[in-house]
Amino acid sequence: MMIRNHYTPELEAFRDSFRTFLDREVAPHRARFRAQGMIDREIYRKAGEQGFLCYWVPEEYGGLGLADYRYDQIMQEEVAEILESGMWMGALNRNSPPYILKHGSEEQKRHYLPKLASGEMICAIAMTEPDAGSDIAGFKTRAEPRGDGSWVLNGSKTYISYGIIAELFVVAAKTNPGNPRELGLFLVERGMKGFRNGRKLEKLGFHTQDTAELFFEDVVLEPIHVIGDASQGFTYMRGGLAEERLTTSGQSLPWSWKAIALAQEFVTQRKAFGATVADFQNTKFKLAEMRAEALACQAFLDHCVDLFNAGELDQATAAALKLKTTEVQGRIMDECLQLHGSAGYMQEYPICQLYQDARIFRIFAGTSEVMKIVIAKDMLGR
Ligand SMILES: Cc1cc2nc3c(=O)[nH]c(=O)nc-3n(C[C@H](O)[C@H](O)[C@H](O)COP(=O)(O)OP(=O)(O)OC[C@H]3O[C@@H](n4cnc5c(N)ncnc54)[C@H](O)[C@@H]3O)c2cc1C
Missing domain, CATH: 1.20.140.10 (Butyryl-CoA Dehydrogenase, subunit A, domain 3)
Known part of the structure; x- marks a missing residue:
């Protein structure tokens, strides 16, 4: 087999601790997770406690400050060993939280990143809509400014991974009716007035990861919910x-x-x-x-x-x-x-x-x- 000089002894030690975590907290419960159609939310909280979630978040925002993708790569390799698709750490760590670190305000970073690193909150990415997936210009979800720095969000999203258990969503919405390519990224929290889940969708695979519809009806978003420039989402x-x-x-x-x-x-x-x-x-x-x-x-x-x-x-x-x-x-x-x-x-x-x-x-x-x-x-x- 090809010799792979990709990991350091420190990374291999990290592999051991993640494997121990999977063997103890996840593997013994796989049949139950499959029967209930999703992993226990608590597992992600435990993963956060042990530094497996958003470990790349700088220490000043509650993370470990380990800016090396190989930690995720190792977790992905270990998850494959136990055949548990619901433990997709890469998706939790990489698909949506980086938008906050890269483009968010200081206030957003201080408010959200510690919660994501600790597992108190899980963040999902909400782009796809019932009528538009590949064609981003076809999105219908829209956010309109109210003139005082706040916005109002209307529309729906579908096929959203972790749509049932996530507490936070990065939502892509059109912000200029005259330009279909002008989008903003907004943070929507579970529990906000006007936000609700639709169905938990039945799928061919990924049976222990929840996938769902989201609906937004006049959801009011304050400035802390707007990521960066609301015209630069694309x-x-x-x-x-x-x-x-x-x-x-x-x-x-x-x-x-x-x-x-x-x-x-x-x-x-x-x-x-x-x-x-x-x-x-x-x-x-x-x-x-x-x-x-x-x-x-x-x-x-x-x-x-x-x-x-x-x-x-x-x-x-x-x-x-x-x-x-x-x-x-x-x-x-x-x-x-x-x-x-x-x-x-x-x-x-x-x-x-x-x-x-x-x-x-x-x-x-x-x-x-x-x-x-x-x-x-x-x-x-x-
Ligand atoms: C389990 C699961 C998890 C998902 N998780 C998320 C998530 O967390 N967040 C999220 O936002 N979305 C998520 N998605 C949605 C997924 O990313 C989209 O469904 C995907 O991007 C395809 O979009 P679509 O279904 O609208 O297909 P369409 O865009 O309708 O495409 C249909 C077919 O047409 C083809 N096609 C489209 N345009 C062209 C073109 N220009 N030229 C040639 N062929 C073309 C496509 O390749 C495809 O074969 C998830 C989906 C699933 C099933």
């Missing part, structure tokens, strides 16, 4: 989406490795035609191809993590990473399930759950087609 999101796409890749690849390991184990035990499935040349070639593809993705991912840590991960490279790792993941899941035969189609075999959970990776955080548009625009300027 620009803010461009930077944020590169981070979200890195995070999507960071979670998808460890799942691919896990699927390969499961298939490898299965084929060495399963017998057919007087041999094991591992003896067939087709099986060997499939496993070899998958390892080669995963290794190439690993090198690309680790490189992008280094770029991100150096503040140099651009939109198009993040899109290429997401496109490559998630398309490879799709092929790997399919091949690994195939190698299991009908057992792979049974819920009691972990490959079945991985296959279901993985399907969304080519869709959320921007579909594969949208990734191609971003890459081509960087190449051709159109």
Whole structure:
């Protein structure tokens, strides 16, 4: 196997403590989480207490000040080991809270960041709407200024991860009726008058992570709820989406490795035609191809993590990473399930759950087609 000089002994020690946390707090309860359709909210509070949430928040705002993405990468690798999609630390840490640190006011940072780092609050990102996902210019949710620094928010969002349990939402809304690309990012707190949840949505996979609809009806937002310049949301999101796409890749690849390991184990035990499935040349070639593809993705991912840590991960490279790792993941899941035969189609075999959970990776955080548009625009300027 490729030697991977990506982690320091300090990071490996962090891995040990996160693994211990998962073994103690999460793994024993997985069946219950699945039956109830989501993880206990309390788990995230415990994760915050131990420094696993928003650890990158500077110490002055209640975090650990560890500005190294590899901590998230390690957590993503460990979560894949226990096959628990509800513990998507990367999404909790990276998809929405950074908007507050990067673009928020001093007052917002002091008010919200300590709560996010401690797990007192969970923050979700709310962009997608019933009528517009890929096409951001098609958003209908709108915020109108009231002339005294406050705004009023109307509209709805859907498919929002952690939509049921989150206490805080970064909501994208149009702020200029004359310009569909002029957006603001607003902070909406659970409990605000006019905000309500819709359904908890039933999904193909990700059964222990809640996904929901959100509705906003004349929600009054004070200046502390406006992130930065309310006309610059589109620009803010461009930077944020590169981070979200890195995070999507960071979670998808460890799942691919896990699927390969499961298939490898299965084929060495399963017998057919007087041999094991591992003896067939087709099986060997499939496993070899998958390892080669995963290794190439690993090198690309680790490189992008280094770029991100150096503040140099651009939109198009993040899109290429997401496109490559998630398309490879799709092929790997399919091949690994195939190698299991009908057992792979049974819920009691972990490959079945991985296959279901993985399907969304080519869709959320921007579909594969949208990734191609971003890459081509960087190449051709159109
Ligand atoms: C489990 C889950 C969790 C999610 N979590 C969140 C979340 O936390 N926050 C959030 O805001 N959203 C979330 N989403 C929503 C997700 O990000 C969007 O659904 C996704 O971006 C695609 O948008 P859409 O469904 O509107 O598809 P559409 O935009 O309607 O696209 C439909 C199809 O058309 C294709 N298409 C669209 N435009 C083009 C084009 N120009 N050229 C070629 N093909 C095109 C797409 O690739 C796709 O295949 C989540 C979704 C799921 C299922």
